[in-house]
Amino acid sequence: MNRFLIWIYEPFVHLALKFPKIVVLLALVALAITIPAFTHLGSEFMPPLYEGSLLYMPSGLPGQSITETTQLTQIED
Numbered sequence: 001m002n003r004f005l006i007w008i009y010e011p012f013v014h015l016a017l018k019f020p021k022i023v024v025l026l027a028l029v030a031l032a033i034t035i036p037a038f039t040h041l042g043s044e045f046m047p048p049l050y051e052g053s054l055l056y057m058p059s060g061l062p063g064q065s066i067t068e069t070t071q072l073t074q075i076e077d
Contacts, residue, residue: 016023
């Protein structure tokens with residue numbers, strides 16, 4: 001399987017190394033094509049969630065024991 005994939009991939013690598021300026025130009029064109037889509041993405045990709053809740057993420061000191069962390073987390077909850 002690996003030899004087959006290398007056999008397919010190798011000509012593209014040789015072309016890319018033979019014409020590096022064209023490869024960079026194609027990459028920049030691909031980037032330029034995606035910019036309008038990115039600007040129109042807006043908020044419909046991930047709608048705002050108005051749940052009315054807050055998330056509190058407690059953190060402890062490095063080297064803190066598990067029992068102490070459990071006790072502090074229960075107190076904070």
